[in-house]
Amino acid sequence: xxxxxxxxxxxxxxxxxxxxxxxxxxxxxxxxxxxxxxxxxxxxxxxxxxxxxxxxxxxxxxxxxxxxxxxxxxxxxxxxxxxxxxxxxxxxxxxxxxxxxxxxxxxxxxxxxxxxxxxxxxxxxxxxxxxxxxxxxxxxxxxxxxxxxxxxxxxxxxxxxxxxxxxxxxxxxxxxxxxxxxxxxxxxxxxxxxxxxxxxxxxxxxxxxxxxxxxxxxxxxxxxxxxxxxxxxxxxxxxxxxxxxxxxxxxxxxxxxxxxxxxxxxxxxxx
Numbered sequence: 001x002x003x004x005x006x007x008x009x010x011x012x013x014x015x016x017x018x019x020x021x022x023x024x025x026x027x028x029x030x031x032x033x034x035x036x037x038x039x040x041x042x043x044x045x046x047x048x049x050x051x052x053x054x055x056x057x058x059x060x061x062x063x064x065x066x067x068x069x070x071x072x073x074x075x076x077x078x079x080x081x082x083x084x085x086x087x088x089x090x091x092x093x094x095x096x097x098x099x100x101x102x103x104x105x106x107x108x109x110x111x112x113x114x115x116x117x118x119x120x121x122x123x124x125x126x127x128x129x130x131x132x133x134x135x136x137x138x139x140x141x142x143x144x145x146x147x148x149x150x151x152x153x154x155x156x157x158x159x160x161x162x163x164x165x166x167x168x169x170x171x172x173x174x175x176x177x178x179x180x181x182x183x184x185x186x187x188x189x190x191x192x193x194x195x196x197x198x199x200x201x202x203x204x205x206x207x208x209x210x211x212x213x214x215x216x217x218x219x220x221x222x223x224x225x226x227x228x229x230x231x232x233x234x235x236x237x238x239x240x241x242x243x244x245x246x247x248x249x250x251x252x253x254x255x256x257x258x259x260x261x262x263x264x265x266x267x268x269x270x271x
Contacts, residue, residue: 043082044085047085048086048250049175054258073263114150117149147210154172161220172223176240177226178197178252179234223270229258241253
């Protein structure tokens with residue numbers, strides 16, 4: 001039987017929630033800017049999923065990884081890439097601390113954003129530990145309220161990006177479903193754990209729908225990734241998401257394979 005302690009799971013998820021909310025000093029506020037000889041043609045903005053956190057060899061202050069989807073996509077397409085994404089970033093962080101640094105030579109901007117705005121870390125912490133608890137219900141209610149504010153924030157952000165680089169193509173990427181509930185049931189996870197997994201997958205789907213609608217109505221593109229991650233969630237034989245019991249502190253983030261075979265692959269198909 002697979003034993004997964006709610007206490008241990010909550011502790012691990014709590015650490016991810018704190019990171020995701022940007023409570024480690026400076027992570028959400030200081031983009032990593034690298035000088036490059038060729039003009040930058042591709043700029044990556046956003047949160048930890050665009051920073052590549054979880055992909056390995058993360059560097060402070062923004063926990064960017066050289067295995068981010070942006071790095072993989074740039075190498076595959078011959079673009080010169082600048083990654084301004086930062087762990088814990090919200091739409092406001094991106095607007096104020098990343099957009100002003102987009103080089104004017106940029107022809108493509110991609111980003112993931114929205115998860116930190118609606119408090120996905122709070123939902124993960126409360127609902128993974130106890131799906132039926134009042135804490136879970138309260139976290140979900142708060143998240144849904146914030147979700148209603150997200151379209152306006154995304155539209156404002158897209159407008160700012162287009163004002164900074166009017167000729168650039170702008171694409172927002174979605175988030176993967178984290179779990180494989182059918183596999184969990186077969187692997188000895190409890191009914192409560194499976195219920196929590198379905199709840200979190202559903203929340204990710206709702207968030208993706210809002211991001212997609214907001215992006216498209218703002219004249220940006222939307223790149224779905226959930227389809228690419230299907231069959232590679234927690235748990236699976238070829239798992240592309242860091243699980244609560246993995247040694248990495250970056251719980252619920254893609255692995256190097258997830259960034260390469262999920263995100264970068266989706267970009268090559270949809271752009």
